[in-house]
Amino acid sequence: MNKLPSSCKFILQFLKYNEILSAQELHERMRLSSSKAPSLSTTYRSLEILLKEKQVQSVEFRDGEKRFELVKIGEHHHHLICETCGTIVHMEECSIIHWKNRISEEHGFLLKQHVMEMFGLCNLCTTVTDQ
Amino acid sequence: MNKLPSSCKFILQFLKYNEILSAQELHERMRLSSSKAPSLSTTYRSLEILLKEKQVQSVEFRDGEKRFELVKIGEHHHHLICETCGTIVHMEECSIIHWKNRISEEHGFLLKQHVMEMFGLCNLCTTVTDQ
């Protein structure tokens, strides 16, 4: 429970769980709601701090744009993203944890972090795409 | 077996299995070895084609730079990256395939693609880091 710069606290008030935003989207949202919103650079800097504090996780889609998501401190999870309609399913549990030991044994690796996102078609789009 | 533009064939001759290169690194390598090397833009365009043809897979580390790796057509795999020394372990088999059905059932999602990379400490660096 470090004391965070005020910009970080400001940001936290504008993030909801299960919502994935880029730094720019977040900044835009804050700017529209308040004249005391932190600048874009500060937004970037603060998100970096919140990442280190694990109050936020970063989500990497494939467009090279980093996105961020509020999490319960220290937790994280992964997503299913529909390539057609953009629907995002937040998977409650990170299954990679189950491999940690196996990977450790097989490759002598101690896992620290990972990146994982899955792309496909959601239920609705699967049926629709039968064209 | 589509017929590829000559730049793609050129590129394929400069890629080895289990080697991960950015577009720029690849371009530099080609440029140094041959005066007929494709330009940087063409390198980008060609890698995009090779990706679609699944002759190459893209590997996403966390520095925002896309990297590419030669694969047997249609296959792919993931990596363990040591955060200290940079060692990369190529994991022979993609374990996510095993989840495909479960995810399909649980979330009605049809998986098409995914991104996964794992970061940590390799055997050597684990012991060394005991400082």
Add this chain to the structure above:
DNA sequence: CTCGATGCAAACGATTTGCAAAATT
């Protein structure tokens, strides 16, 4: 008064694009 936090504008770096020339079919 000191030091961290902030805003602004400029810098950066990877990638993409417009367009005209060159190569392929």
Add this chain to the structure above:
DNA sequence: AATTTTGCAAATCGTTTGCATCGAG
């Protein structure tokens, strides 16, 4: 001759940085 591929330079876009100012303690 029509179509695709290519190179070059400029544009783009997200992100980072230098630096001077602001503000909390």
